[in-house]
Amino acid sequence: MKIKEWIRPRGTADVLPEESFLWHRVEDAARKVARLYHAKEIRTPLLEYEELYSRSVGDATDIVEKEMYTLTDRGGRRLALRPEGTAGAARAFLQGRLYCGSLPMKLYYIGPMFRYERPGQGRLRQHTQFGVEAVGSASPLADAELMAMALRFYEELGVPGLTVSVGSVGCQGCRQDYTRRLQSYLQQEPGELCADCLRRLELNPLRTLDCKQSGCRRRLEQAPRLSEALCPPCRGHAAGVDAALESLGIPYVRDALLVRGLDYYTGTVFEIQHSGSAVAGGGRYNALYVELGGPPLPAAGFGIGLERTLLLLRETGALPASPAPGPDVWVVPLSEAACPRVLPVLDALRRAGLAAASPLEPAGWKGALKSALRAGAAYLLVLSGEEEEAGSVEIKELATGDQMRLPLDAFLYRCGR
The missing domain is CATH 3.30.930.10 (Bira Bifunctional Protein; Domain 2)
Structure with missing residues (x-):
C-alpha cells in the first residue's frame, strides 16, 4: 500500500x-x-x-x-x-x-x-x-x-x-497638496507606469512611491519631493x-x-x-x-x-551552523533490573537543574557510550541495578574520558545548578 x-x-x-x-x-x-x-x-x-x-x-x-x-x-x-x-x-x-x-x-x-x-x-x-x-x-x-x-x-x-x-x-495637511502635485506629474506620461501604479494614481498616489518596478522608479526620479512639501x-x-x-x-x-x-x-x-x-x-x-x-x-x-x-x-557569518546542544546527562540502564531506577534518577537530575535524557531501555557499555555521543551529552551515567550498588552511579565525562563511581547525591552536589 x-x-x-x-x-x-x-x-x-x-x-x-x-x-x-x-x-x-x-x-x-x-x-x-x-x-x-x-x-x-x-x-x-x-x-x-x-x-x-x-x-x-x-x-x-x-x-x-x-x-x-x-x-x-x-x-x-x-x-x-x-x-x-x-x-x-x-x-x-x-x-x-x-x-x-x-x-x-x-x-x-x-x-x-x-x-x-x-x-x-x-x-x-x-x-x-x-x-x-x-x-x-x-x-x-x-x-x-x-x-x-x-x-x-x-x-x-x-x-x-x-x-x-x-x-x-x-x-495629512502637507500630504494633500503634495499628492495633487505628484498626481499631476505622473499623469503627464502615464504610459511609463505599471498597471498597479495606474490604479494607485487614482486611489492613493503616494503608494506609487513604494513601487519597485524599474519603469516606475525611473519616472519617479524626477517627481516632486515630499520632503520639500512638508x-x-x-x-x-x-x-x-x-x-x-x-x-x-x-x-x-x-x-x-x-x-x-x-x-x-x-x-x-x-x-x-x-x-x-x-x-x-x-x-x-x-x-x-x-x-x-x-x-x-x-x-x-x-x-x-x-x-x-x-x-x-x-x-x-554571525550565526554559523552548529548542532543543537545535547543534554547534560545521558542515563542508560545496563540491565532490565536497573530500569526501575531510570525515572527517579532522571527526576533527581532535572530537579538539580541538569538537562537529562535516556533511551529508557537497557544497553551494554558500548551501546550506552555510542548513544551518549550521538545525543551530544556532557556526561554518561549508567545504572547497574545491583542491590548493593543501588545508591551509586557510574559516571563518564565524555569530553575528558574520566570515569568514576560515586553516590548520586555527590554527583548532583558537584554538577547541579
Whole structure:
C-alpha cells in the first residue's frame, strides 16, 4: 500500500529540532532588547475583523488588496489572518484601556503574520515578526529611540554593515497638496507606469512611491519631493529626528522616496538596511488611534522579520551552523533490573537543574557510550541495578574520558545548578 506523502502549504516552513535553537537565540535577543528598553509584551489574536486592517492599513495598499487571508465565519462575519502587528496591538491597547495608565508605554510582540505573496528567500506566507509599538509620545526622540532599539537587536546578534534610511511622509495637511502635485506629474506620461501604479494614481498616489518596478522608479526620479512639501511642524519634527540620531552617533541617510507600504504612517518612516535591502522598517502613526475610534494618541513602531534575520545571520557569518546542544546527562540502564531506577534518577537530575535524557531501555557499555555521543551529552551515567550498588552511579565525562563511581547525591552536589 502506497503511503500518502503529506507536504506543507507553499510559503510556509517547518522549524525542525536541529534549527529551533537558532530561533531561541534570535527570540532571546529580541526579549533582551525589549527588557532593556522597558517594553512590555502583548499577545494579540491571529484572527481579527477584516475591517480593522482595511481601515488602518489602507484599502489601496498591497496588503489589503492582494495579500490578506480572509474568511467568513458561520455567523457571516468577515475575518482576516493577521498580516501585520500594529493594527491588532492598537486595537488591544484601546479595548484594554491601556491609555488610562502611565504613558508613554512601549509594547512588543513576537508572533506569526500571514500574507499571500510570492514566496522567496526570507519571505514566507506565514512569517514571524518581532515588533515594537511606542504609544503616547510625539517627540522626535521617540522615533530615534526606536531606530536605536532596532539596531540594538542586530547588535545583540553580532550583525555588521547595517545602515539607516529615514524619510518623512508628512501630516495629512502637507500630504494633500503634495499628492495633487505628484498626481499631476505622473499623469503627464502615464504610459511609463505599471498597471498597479495606474490604479494607485487614482486611489492613493503616494503608494506609487513604494513601487519597485524599474519603469516606475525611473519616472519617479524626477517627481516632486515630499520632503520639500512638508509643513513647518513636520519639517521641525524631521530635524529633531536627525539631531537625535546624531546625538546617538547613528549614521543615517535621508531618502525622499521612502514611504513604506502602509497608509497609517504620518511623519517619520525608516528602514534598517543591509547591502541595500531592507531588513527592518517602521515609522510614526499619530492618526491611527483616532481612526480606530480612540483618543488622539501619538505613536510609532517597527517590525523585524525573523526568517529574514536568520538568513542575514548566516550570510554575515554571525550565526554559523552548529548542532543543537545535547543534554547534560545521558542515563542508560545496563540491565532490565536497573530500569526501575531510570525515572527517579532522571527526576533527581532535572530537579538539580541538569538537562537529562535516556533511551529508557537497557544497553551494554558500548551501546550506552555510542548513544551518549550521538545525543551530544556532557556526561554518561549508567545504572547497574545491583542491590548493593543501588545508591551509586557510574559516571563518564565524555569530553575528558574520566570515569568514576560515586553516590548520586555527590554527583548532583558537584554538577547541579
